[in-house]
Amino acid sequence: MGKVEDERAFFSEGWIEPPKTALKKAVATEKPHYHGHRDRLRERFVAGGPDALPDYELLELLLFRLIPRVDTKPIAKALIARFGSLAEVLGAPASLLEEVKGIGPTVATDLKVIAATAQRMARGEVRGREVLSNWTQLLDYCRSAMAFENREQFRILFLDKKNGLIADEVQQTGTVDHTPVYPREVVKRALELSASAVILVHNHPTSPLSIMLDHAQAH
Numbered sequence: 027m028g029k030v031e032d033e034r035a036f037f038s039e040g041w042i043e044p045p046k047t048a049l050k051k052a053v054a055t056e057k058p059h060y061h062g063h064r065d066r067l068r069e070r071f072v073a074g075g076p077d078a079l080p081d082y083e084l085l086e087l088l089l090f091r092l093i094p095r096v097d098t099k100p101i102a103k104a105l106i107a108r109f110g111s112l113a114e115v116l117g118a119p120a121s122l123l124e125e126v127k128g129i130g131p132t133v134a135t136d137l138k139v140i141a142a143t144a145q146r147m148a149r150g151e152v153r154g155r156e157v158l159s160n161w162t163q164l165l166d167y168c169r170s171a172m173a174f175e176n177r178e179q180f181r182i183l184f185l186d187k188k189n190g191l192i193a194d195e196v197q198q199t200g201t202v203d204h205t206p207v208y209p210r211e212v213v214k215r216a217l218e219l220s221a222s223a224v225i226l227v228h229n230h231p232t233s234p235l236s237i238m239l240d241h242a243q244a245h
Contacts, residue, residue: 063099064090081112088140092133101128113170116141145171152191157183157225164225172229179229180207184221192219 067086070078079087082102089098104126109115115123120134129137148167157164164183171194172179184192197211216224 081115082106085112085115088137089133092136093128096128098128101126104128111169113144113166116144117170117172141170149194152194155190157185157189157191159189168227172227179227181227181229182212182215183225183227184216184219185223185225186220187222189223192221 064086067079067083070083071087076084082099082105085102085105086098089102093101105115105123106112108126109118109122116137120131120138123129123134123137124131145167148170152163152167168181172181180197181194182197183194186192195215197207197215212224212226215221
């Protein structure tokens with residue numbers, strides 16, 4: 027009996043509880059499970075470029091910096107499921123982005139900053155090139171710029187003789203289901219810019235993914 031009591035006393039006295047600061051430090055050094063996933067995703071991007079990743083994974087890469095301590099994969103997938111594509115996520119209004127779980131006002135604003143940067147870059151890529159030879163690029167550009175506008179827009183892309191983009195302008199903004207179009211204003215502006223042709227772009231707020239394009243020669 028005495029021996030048992032001695033052993034209990036020995037082990038009891040021999041155990042020294044580590045300081046709480048040490049425990050906190052140990053917990054802090056444990057990496058969340060998604061950190062390895064982030065590293066692998068970055069490696070795939072570096073090795074294969076953007077085409078090696080689907081839209082939701084590219085969006086994950088963006089969200090890594092915006093939401094550093096959260097698993098962003100489900101958030102990225104939820105955004106794509108809601109809006110359809112990366113371009114349409116970036117084109118969505120901040121108020122709609124905030125309706126997706128995990129997206130607050132700060133992250134929504136950051137995504138809109140990224141969208142503005144992407145739009146300016148896309149405008150630079152299209153300008154001076156033969157836009158009619160690449161309708162896919164043109165459609166992506168138009169969707170990112172206006173697919174989730176809450177009012178109808180009548181947008182005009184003015185082209186030179188080589189079908190290069192001279193200017194991209196919103197000619198009229200209407201209501202949720204109507205926008206006035208004035209042909210004389212279109213012709214006047216085309217003459218001012220010495221445009222040889224125009225592409226007319228019209229969106230439908232009631233159907234965010236719908237973009238209508240028409241092409242006309244200027245005489």
